[in-house]
Amino acid sequence: MDEKLQIALESQNPWWFGKEFETGVERLSFFPSLMQYLDAPEVLLLIGARRTGKSTLLYQIISSLLGRGVPGRAILFITMDEPLLLSMADDPWLIRRIVEDHLARHPGLERLYLCIDEVQHYPSWVPTIKTLYDTKSTVKCILTGSTSSLLRQDSSRLLSGRYFSCTVYPLSFPEFLRIQGILNPTIIEKRHYFEMYLKYGGFPRVVLEKDEDLKMQILKNYYETIYLKDIIYPNRVRKNSEVTDLLYYLISNAGNAVSYNQIARTLNIAPDTVREYIEYAGNAFLLYPLMKFDYSVKKQVANPKKIYFVDPGLINAVAFAFSENRGRLLENIVFIALMKKYGDIFYHRDRYECDFLVRSGRTIVQAVQVTQSLQDDATRQREMRGLLEAMDAHGLDEGTIVTASESAETTVDGRAVHTVPIAEWLEEL
CATH class of the missing domain: 1.10.10.10 (Winged helix-like DNA-binding domain superfamily/Winged helix DNA-binding domain)
Known part of the structure; x- marks a missing residue:
């Protein structure tokens, strides 16, 4: 292997030499499925916007593996953001050569955890990972990336049935x-x-x-x-x-x-x-x-x-x-929370509007309205009309209004409306 490349890899893998490395504030406990995926043969993809903490999670996964007794040399970390590797990214054999060289240097490894950060910078990542998955059962691939078009379209076509994905949000x-x-x-x-x-x-x-x-x-x-x-x-x-x-x-x-x-x-x-x-x-x-x-x-x-x-x-x-748009900011936070948990989200609009509908299968199972406050009568009537119309349209017996700080339980024609402060709602979701 080229000496410059070997030096770059050694700097990226301090655990090879028993050195400490930064893992940030513990966040892995919020992603319990990740540890489950580590024991499965499938590729693990961590995707999401830049700076949401994907690399930190990857380091925490590595720390967890080391804590479980995995040898340092059994973990090969490559960040494609590194200038030298970026300059070599057009080489379709780059990752294969690195892996083969590492395995040749350490023939006694029972399993190799290949961790590639910002994999979207490597154009040949999909066929490379597919080949490794198909031909080297002892190599477990863990990847991060910031572009969903690469990590969803290509992966769904060529890596079908070979990967699990997890989206990392702020x-x-x-x-x-x-x-x-x-x-x-x-x-x-x-x-x-x-x-x-x-x-x-x-x-x-x-x-x-x-x-x-x-x-x-x-x-x-x-x-x-x-x-x-x-x-x-x-x-x-x-x-x-x-x-x-x-x-x-x-x-x-x-x-x-x-x-x-x-x-x-x-x-x-x-x-x-x-x-x-x-x-x-x-x-x-x-x-x-x-x-x-x-x-x-x-x-x-x-x-x-x-x-x-x-x-x-x-x-x-x-x-x-900020002070003029609190209601829309609250709505944005509620949307992200609902999307993270349920995925299948819509809004309702007929005569009136309801901010969010949650669908499970083919059925709408929740209606959620968001507003800064219900103290103003006109606002209260508008928000209630939209929520009740959505509940009627989908046969729901209860609905939720998320507010900045107000709470109440209301019954309208036998239907329950829960008014919940957003901080409490987010914790209970």
């Missing part, structure tokens, strides 16, 4: 509390910390930063990095200003129903281009379009979408005046 509110050592907070403390979560979001580095001005600068840097490295560069977008204008429009209207044709007219961009750019941003895990529920898939696709973002801190850093 910290949930319970994780946000845990990572700062906040255990058993009072109701007042919990709501105080939720205000911080609402404003700055859950990116781990931002959560741990004490300087509030620096928090916002970090968030702006994250946004620009995702915009450039995961949207502009990989998709070879020529008209950067169109993407800039579109993303700013979407982030300024987070939670609002928008038509792609309407956006196209507003920004003077072709509708197909709008759709394409939104797909790029979705592939980068920056945003998530939410469809209006309809039993006709064709109508679902044609109806306006509500756009939500991966983290409320990004919204505040880029577009929102």
Whole structure:
């Protein structure tokens, strides 16, 4: 093996020499399935937006393996973000050569854990991993990546039946509390910390930063990095200003129903281009379009979408005046929480609107409305009408209104409406 490459690998694998390495604040306990997947032969994919903690989780997995008695040399870590490896990324045999060389140097290994960070930078990763999986049963592959188009489309076609995937999001509110050592907070403390979560979001580095001005600068840097490295560069977008204008429009209207044709007219961009750019941003895990529920898939696709973002801190850093948009930020947080747990989410709109419907199989099983407060009579009537209409449309006996701090139990014509403070709702979800 080339000496420079060997030196790079040795610097990336300090456990080969019994050296300590940074594993960050413990988060692995929030991903119990990961340890289960480690004992299975299938490839494990950790995917998600940049800076959500995928690499840290990978280091925590490595630490856990070492704690279980796995020899250091049985863990081969490769980060494709490393300049030398990036310069060699066009070589389709690179990873195979590294693995073969490592196995030849250590012939007594019963199993090799091959960990590749930011695998999307290696164009030949799919056929390489497929070949390793098919021909070397003793090699367990654990990969991270920040681009869903690579890790979902290609993998589903060529790695079908050979992988498990786990999406890593910014910290949930319970994780946000845990990572700062906040255990058993009072109701007042919990709501105080939720205000911080609402404003700055859950990116781990931002959560741990004490300087509030620096928090916002970090968030702006994250946004620009995702915009450039995961949207502009990989998709070879020529008209950067169109993407800039579109993303700013979407982030300024987070939670609002928008038509792609309407956006196209507003920004003077072709509708197909709008759709394409939104797909790029979705592939980068920056945003998530939410469809209006309809039993006709064709109508679902044609109806306006509500756009939500991966983290409320990004919204505040880029577009929102925090104090003026709390309701939409609450809605964004509820959406991410529901999507993480249930996956199949829609919104309801007929005469009135309900923010979220949760589907299980072919059946709507939950209706959730989100609002800052129900103290204003007009707001209360509007939110209740939308929730009850959605419940009636899908035969639900109960529904939920998530608020900033209010709680109540209400019965309307035999149907139960639970009003729940968002901090408590997030912990109980």
